Amino acid sequence: MATVAFPTKLPGTDSARSAMDADALRRGVLDNLICLQARPPAIATPHDWYMALAYSVRDRMLARWAATIQTYAAQELRVACYLSAEFLIGPQLGNNLVNLGIEDNARAAMQSLGQDLDSLLALEEEPGLGNGGLGRLAACYLDSLATLEIPSVGYGIRYEFGIFDQEIHNGCQVEVTDKWLQKGNPWEIVRPNVAYYVAFGGHAESGVDEQGRYTVRWMPARMVKGVACDTPMLGFRVNTCNTLRLWKSEAIESFDLQDFNAGDYYQAVQEKVISETLSKVLYPNDEPEAGKRLRLAQQYFFVSCSLQDMLRLLDLKGEPIARFADMFTVQLNDTHPSIAVAELMRLLVDVRSVPWDDAWATTCRALAYTNHTLLPEALETWGLPLFSSLLPRPLEIIYEINRRFLELVRRKYPGDEARVARMSLIDESGEKRVRMAHLSTIGSHAVNGVAQLHSTLLRQTVLRDFAELWPERFLNVTNGVTPRRFMLLSNPGLASLLDETVGKGWVTDLTRLRTLEAFADNLAFQQKWRDVKLANKKMLAERIGHVTRIAVDPDALFDIQVKRIHEYKRQHLNALYIITLYQRLRRNIEQGVVPRCFIFGGKAAPGYAMAKLMIRLITGIAEVVNNDASMKGRLKVVFYPDFNVKNAHFIYPAADLSEQISTAGKEASGTGNMKFMMNGALTIGTLDGANIEIRDEAGSDNFFLFGLTASQVDSVKREGYRPAVHVERNEELRETLGLIADGYFSRGDRQVFRPLVDNLLNADPFLVLADYADYVACQERVSSAWQDPVRWTRMSILNTARSGKFSSDRAIGEYCERIWTISPVRIALDRG
Numbered sequence: 018m019a020t021v022a023f024p025t026k027l028p029g030t031d032s033a034r035s036a037m038d039a040d041a042l043r044r045g046v047l048d049n050l051i052c053l054q055a056r057p058p059a060i061a062t063p064h065d066w067y068m069a070l071a072y073s074v075r076d077r078m079l080a081r082w083a084a085t086i087q088t089y090a091a092q093e094l095r096v097a098c099y100l101s102a103e104f105l106i107g108p109q110l111g112n113n114l115v116n117l118g119i120e121d122n123a124r125a126a127m128q129s130l131g132q133d134l135d136s137l138l139a140l141e142e143e144p145g146l147g148n149g150g151l152g153r154l155a156a157c158y159l160d161s162l163a164t165l166e167i168p169s170v171g172y173g174i175r176y177e178f179g180i181f182d183q184e185i186h187n188g189c190q191v192e193v194t195d196k197w198l199q200k201g202n203p204w205e206i207v208r209p210n211v212a213y214y215v216a217f218g219g220h221a222e223s224g225v226d227e228q229g230r231y232t233v234r235w236m237p238a239r240m241v242k243g244v245a246c247d248t249p250m251l252g253f254r255v256n257t258c259n260t261l262r263l264w265k266s267e268a269i270e271s272f273d274l275q276d277f278n279a280g281d282y283y284q285a286v287q288e289k290v291i292s293e294t295l296s297k298v299l300y301p302n303d304e305p306e307a308g309k310r311l312r313l314a315q316q317y318f319f320v321s322c323s324l325q326d327m328l329r330l331l332d333l334k335g336e337p338i339a340r341f342a343d344m345f346t347v348q349l350n351d352t353h354p355s356i357a358v359a360e361l362m363r364l365l366v367d368v369r370s371v372p373w374d375d376a377w378a379t380t381c382r383a384l385a386y387t388n389h390t391l392l393p394e395a396l397e398t399w400g401l402p403l404f405s406s407l408l409p410r411p412l413e414i415i416y417e418i419n420r421r422f423l424e425l426v427r428r429k430y431p432g433d434e435a436r437v438a439r440m441s442l443i444d445e446s447g448e449k450r451v452r453m454a455h456l457s458t459i460g461s462h463a464v465n466g467v468a469q470l471h472s473t474l475l476r477q478t479v480l481r482d483f484a485e486l487w488p489e490r491f492l493n494v495t496n497g498v499t500p501r502r503f504m505l506l507s508n509p510g511l512a513s514l515l516d517e518t519v520g521k522g523w524v525t526d527l528t529r530l531r532t533l534e535a536f537a538d539n540l541a542f543q544q545k546w547r548d549v550k551l552a553n554k555k556m557l558a559e560r561i562g563h564v565t566r567i568a569v570d571p572d573a574l575f576d577i578q579v580k581r582i583h584e585y586k587r588q589h590l591n592a593l594y595i596i597t598l599y600q601r602l603r604r605n606i607e608q609g610v611v612p613r614c615f616i617f618g619g620k621a622a623p624g625y626a627m628a629k630l631m632i633r634l635i636t637g638i639a640e641v642v643n644n645d646a647s648m649k650g651r652l653k654v655v656f657y658p659d660f661n662v663k664n665a666h667f668i669y670p671a672a673d674l675s676e677q678i679s680t681a682g683k684e685a686s687g688t689g690n691m692k693f694m695m696n697g698a699l700t701i702g703t704l705d706g707a708n709i710e711i712r713d714e715a716g717s718d719n720f721f722l723f724g725l726t727a728s729q730v731d732s733v734k735r736e737g738y739r740p741a742v743h744v745e746r747n748e749e750l751r752e753t754l755g756l757i758a759d760g761y762f763s764r765g766d767r768q769v770f771r772p773l774v775d776n777l778l779n780a781d782p783f784l785v786l787a788d789y790a791d792y793v794a795c796q797e798r799v800s801s802a803w804q805d806p807v808r809w810t811r812m813s814i815l816n817t818a819r820s821g822k823f824s825s826d827r828a829i830g831e832y833c834e835r836i837w838t839i840s841p842v843r844i845a846l847d848r849g
């Protein structure tokens with residue numbers, strides 16, 4: 018095949034499509050308005066202008082994107098494939114402007130067209146293709162991968178409906194369908210020719226081929242087609258523009274149906290409907306009903322498409338199948354894509370006729386697994402009846418993997434049948450279930466947790482037997498977050514102060530923030546630091562006023578807890594403290610109390626009743642406290658609805674205090690804790706997840722620590738937790754719980770919060786009451802530090818200065834070196 022040289026020249030540096038100056042951008046916007054949207058400027062709506070600008074920015078990314086694709090296709094290199102059921106990438110326009118370095122020019126261009134850039138940025142619908150931490154982590158990692166010039170692809174699902182939008186009606190969460198694609202998505206390029214078929218149902222038939230080898234053919238009941246939808250992931254000020262490839266399920270055309278002999282026409286139409294449903298909706302976590310057939314189908318669908326895509330690229334490059342693991346390293350983001358272990362085996366053994374042992378060596382060499390939870394109820398397992406009816410052939414392969422694995426276990430630990438049962442891929446203690454964490458561990462060469470404590474507990478608890486068998490497989494990679502989005506883009510005031518103080522290099526080398534330590538006691542610098550924070554708080558206060566009609570004072574201490582609502586994250590512990598403070602103020606016990614504004618944000622899984630009740634408690638407290646004139650504005654409580662990436666942009670920069678108060682041992686890492694720290698918030702927290710490392714970095718003087726440690730939590734539970742003891746001991750706690758139970762925060766209704774109070778008093782696995790007194794005492798230390806602005810500001814500066822470790826660049830660097838053995842590849846681009 019003749020190859021055509023790739024034109025590395027941009028389409029002319031003065032072109033309206035590629036030049037970076039304001040005038041060219043202006044021309045680009047006008048061109049796109051007409052040529053892509055057929056909109057005369059005179060009648061263009063703000064959204065039309067947003068689209069035209071987005072297309073113009075995308076134009077400036079396309080030469081880089083194409084050059085990156087070309088480089089990966091032509092050169093001998095290894096590609097990191099990040100498989101994740103979620104990518105919470107957030108709004109793209111602002112980030113792409115920042116990464117291209119043309120924000121100011123775009124502002125000027127739009128101004129010359131009578132448009133305000135910030136208003137246009139606000140119009141972007143964010144792709145909510147994730148639940149929370151895990152999905153956002155995947156997005157931060159794509160940002161770092163591109164910025165560090167690592168050849169990589171993100172693979173996932175293009176949900177038509179992402180995480181629901183949250184509205185608050187009468188204090189309760191109401192879920193609204195997220196229609197993010199309704200007005201079109203300018204960032205996505207659909208590739209109908211990059212498509213694969215995925216089989217479901219039916220049965221497997223074994224036979225013998227012409228060479229006398231044992232073969233298996235899967236005779237599926239139906240096939241679903243997956244089509245690639247690509248989004249460019251541009252690095253910061255580099256040419257590397259990687260791909261986020263999300264699979265959309267599509268109906269199989271009648272032509273294809275004949276191919277697969279899939280039955281009569283009406284049956285076929287019904288199958289179409291089913292296949293189109295596959296990528297419709299993102300499942301919320303913490304759903305009791307999450308173990309659904311469609312969810313397993315989604316996982317298999319995107320994993321199979323992604324692995325087939327890798328094999329196609331291997332073929333295109335003319336590489337033999339034996340080189341698969343040299344060309345690709347595949348990271349499994351939790352167990353959601355863990356069916357990859359069986360699917361890669363199937364594609365190699367059944368489809369490519371690779372001998373089992375060779376295929377197994379390739380699979381283990383290619384795959385690696387990141388665990389994100391220790392909570393037993395969150396460990397994924399699938400019942401056998403469901404599994405075998407949906408994925409009969411992959412299940413057979415799992416049985417064979419298990420047979421060989423258990424043989425190994427028995428050889429190593431003769432007679433230890435209890436161990437065999439514990440380690441098996443099939444849990445046979447009740448209804449038989451496939452254990453996905455075991456499958457991922459057995460099929461990977463590396464298994465990592467996401468913070469030091471979490472990795473240690475992983476080795477000691479859920480994967481203990483495996484860590485004993487293969488100690489060298491286990492490691493820790495503490496999470497990180499991208500400073501491009503969470504500092505530069507969302508906190509421009511802080512970013513320019515940092516630029517002038519430590520130099521611009523901090524954006525890609527966050528450890529340079531250490532230079533700030535020298536300014537921590539500089540009073541003039543402190544004043545500038547406070548000015549930035551105050552400006553951010555004023556902006557947040559304005560939004561709060563706009564969205565919730567609650568007036569908050571920007572001079573108050575902004576005490577913020579934003580994250581998914583969950584009992585283990587203990588938003589209700591925070592709520593108990595607020596009630597305590599309220600009681601003190603009502604009694605005019607003002608000693609040591611400072612004006613505070615408590616801000617909450619986060620979604621509850623639609624079927625998680627207790628989490629929804631926690632939201633009601635917060636809004637109930639807000640209603641009472643905010644309307645009590647005797648508070649004289651000293652206490653405000655806000656539930657900010659619909660916490661998502663877009664809202665996060667103005668919440669983290671405005672925080673004084675970051676609430677990280679999970680029961681020790683329960684939060685794998687947390688990543689919001691890092692975003693707060695970078696933006697100069699102090700943390701009040703337990704020794705859980707990455708909090709421990711945050712405290713190590715910041716210094717114990719610059720962190721408000723309270724609560725039981727993970728091992729204390731463990732012993733309390735072993736000895737039997739008795740919440741009543743804590744209530745008896747503490748008058749304020751008694752009173753606080755009494756008010757809730759009496760309906761004080763539910764307009765006199767004593768039933769509403771019954772389940773919540775009963776739970777705290779009887780069966781709370783997260784030991785809220787055990788940590789109450791220490792939490793209250795710790796909050797008093799916070800208040801007294803706040804009363805000394807010089808001391809507080811010093812601590813705030815030191816937190817930012819010492820946040821360098823938590824850049825996702827550091828985390829990705831560790832994955833590259835320790836798990837993927839992969840290095841940067843420069844993308845050449847001739848600028849003509």
Ligand code: 26Q
Pocket residue numbers: 148149150151152154300301302303307308312389390397467496684685686687688706
């Ligand atoms: C599973 C099966 C069926 C339906 C949904 C799910 C599902 C979906 C999403 C289960 C879990 C999730 C998300 C988990 C998550 O966000 N975990 C968080 O990961 C962060 C990144 O490592 C950590 O910082 C957090 O501590 C961890 O809670």
